[in-house]
Every structure is written in structure tokens, then in C-alpha cells.
Amino acid sequence: MSRFVPALTLCLLAVLCPARPWAAAVGQMAPAFEVVTFGGESYSTDSVKGRSTLLIFWAPWCQVCQRDLPLMREFYLHERPSELRVVSIGFADTRTNVERFVKERAGVFIFPSAYDEDRWVAQSFNINVTPTYVLLDVRGRIVLIHRGGGVLQNPQFRDFLAGIKS
Numbered sequence: 001m002s003r004f005v006p007a008l009t010l011c012l013l014a015v016l017c018p019a020r021p022w023a024a025a026v027g028q029m030a031p032a033f034e035v036v037t038f039g040g041e042s043y044s045t046d047s048v049k050g051r052s053t054l055l056i057f058w059a060p061w062c063q064v065c066q067r068d069l070p071l072m073r074e075f076y077l078h079e080r081p082s083e084l085r086v087v088s089i090g091f092a093d094t095r096t097n098v099e100r101f102v103k104e105r106a107g108v109f110i111f112p113s114a115y116d117e118d119r120w121v122a123q124s125f126n127i128n129v130t131p132t133y134v135l136l137d138v139r140g141r142i143v144l145i146h147r148g149g150g151v152l153q154n155p156q157f158r159d160f161l162a163g164i165k166s
Contacts (some may be wrong), residue, residue: 035114
């Protein structure tokens, strides 16, 4: 009987402690994900294909996010990148706080905004810093993961934008 206890323990651990989801990396296809915006729109791995997409992972308490999100709004308004979809994904806080932050800054969030329930999407993309920007090409392949502020000055981001505009 005592021989079976370790084997039974391992089996229980395998069932009760699921493996960490696959972590995304540049050059790979985006992991399966789905978010529903506060406006009720759904964005998923399949629905973002066909148009380059920038996913912005942020948190209401993040000071860099508070500085960068208005800059992203200005970029989006002035550049009008019709070839680029932007989806903001709040996480690392409660849904109430994320939704309140978006509502209080409605003029900043001119692109769809969602809440990452249980941080599943952030974990799938291996997001552990806010803000983090994940740029997907039209096929859903990850072309850039930018952690921290200043994505608009990132040469890879600028080069990618120049490439999709021409």
C-alpha cells in the first residue's frame, strides 16, 4: 500500500495543478486567446488575423501606463493607422478598477478595451510587466514584444508600421 501513495500523490498533483500555459515569443504564432471588450466586442486569436494588431497590456495603478496610454491615443489620432488594430487589455487589478479607469479616461481609450479575467491572456503571452505591447502581424504571428514604456519610439515598431503603410 505504501508504494502506491507516492504514485497517487503525483497523479493528484498532475490533475489539480495544471501546467502553465505556453508562453509566447517573437516569431511564434500568438497563443489562443479571447477577450471581450467593455463594449461587448470579442477579440480572439482567429478574429485578429487579417489585420495587424497591437495588444496593450496595462494596469490602472501603473504610472508608466498612465503616461503611455494618452501618447498611444495621440499616435492613433494623428497617424490614423487603418492597417493597425489596437486593443487595450487591463489586468493585474480588479475588473471594477480597470473598468472605472477606462470610463474616467474615455477620451484616452479610443480603441477597444477589455479586462483579462484571471490574467489568463497575460499569462499566455508571458506578460509580467506593465505596460507590455505585443504586436501581431496579419497572420497572427508575434513580431514584437515591448516591455515598459516608449513603444512609439521603438525602431522595430516604427519599421513595422512603415512596412504595413507602404
